[in-house]
Amino acid sequence: MSIQVDPAWWKTLFDEVYLLTDARSVCDRQITRREVDLICRLLPIQDSHKILDLCGGHGRHCLELSRRGYTACTLLDYSEKLINIARTNASKNDLKMEFICGDARQMDIPPASYEHVIIMGNSLGYVQQDGADAKIISEAFRVLRTGGWILVDVADGEAVRSSFSPNAWHEIGEGVVVCRQREIREPFICAREVVLSKSDGLIRDQSYAIRIYDAAGLSDLLEESGFTRINIHTEFSPHAADGDYGFMNNRMIAIGQK
Numbered sequence: 001m002s003i004q005v006d007p008a009w010w011k012t013l014f015d016e017v018y019l020l021t022d023a024r025s026v027c028d029r030q031i032t033r034r035e036v037d038l039i040c041r042l043l044p045i046q047d048s049h050k051i052l053d054l055c056g057g058h059g060r061h062c063l064e065l066s067r068r069g070y071t072a073c074t075l076l077d078y079s080e081k082l083i084n085i086a087r088t089n090a091s092k093n094d095l096k097m098e099f100i101c102g103d104a105r106q107m108d109i110p111p112a113s114y115e116h117v118i119i120m121g122n123s124l125g126y127v128q129q130d131g132a133d134a135k136i137i138s139e140a141f142r143v144l145r146t147g148g149w150i151l152v153d154v155a156d157g158e159a160v161r162s163s164f165s166p167n168a169w170h171e172i173g174e175g176v177v178v179c180r181q182r183e184i185r186e187p188f189i190c191a192r193e194v195v196l197s198k199s200d201g202l203i204r205d206q207s208y209a210i211r212i213y214d215a216a217g218l219s220d221l222l223e224e225s226g227f228t229r230i231n232i233h234t235e236f237s238p239h240a241a242d243g244d245y246g247f248m249n250n251r252m253i254a255i256g257q258k
């Protein structure tokens, strides 16, 4: 049976359960450090630069950037729950940053506010209407200063297709099992995710669909919004061990300049 997806799935999925199901990628400090090493290698960031972590979830990248002395970071995400987790973490660790809960397609931010915008951890492709990702990238362009840089980190569509597996499961600690059933429905990958606690039963049964990009598609997306000097890197994978990490296995990193 084909996987049924509520088009508004992305408005509710990103909460504490997501931090469990994706913990192997998004709650592993080593992985975040490797990703931030990559950001610092690819972008000409200076201490005083303003950085927008767009669709930044629970803020792992801007928290790490702030730890490294880049203290003018802003986190924007739709999920209030993740923003609140980031806020608590920042205050516990005495790290200063700004927080905005909002939609990346229409941001309440003045033009030319940042030197860098980063979109990490496969955060594009959630809204199914054509043109939704173009709105996000155009907004990133608008809020960047002239000469500023964007960095987009998404799953490498070609690698996703070639290593596609319709079923996957993994355990989290002793008590929780995450099962995923997947389907390719171009240009989307649809997935049903069932999360079970061995002691308490069903935690979540939710489906989602994510648009996947190949290098040419991602490059066009940036170019159509006005970015130049676009470069795509496909050799990056932050996981040291083999495994099925869903969209986080094979990454495609695009940079572009305003």
Ligand SMILES: C[S@@+](CC[C@H](N)C(=O)[O-])C[C@H]1O[C@@H](n2cnc3c(N)ncnc32)[C@H](O)[C@@H]1O
Binding pocket: 010, 014, 026, 054, 055, 056, 057, 058, 059, 060, 076, 077, 078, 079, 082, 102, 103, 104, 105, 119, 120, 121, 122, 123, 126
């Ligand atoms: C897979 S998570 C990645 C989060 C973070 N970048 C990371 O790597 O940990 C995707 C995030 O994108 C956010 N997101 C997706 N579409 C968005 C939109 N239109 N506006 C704001 N946030 C959005 C979700 O709320 C979610 O927190």
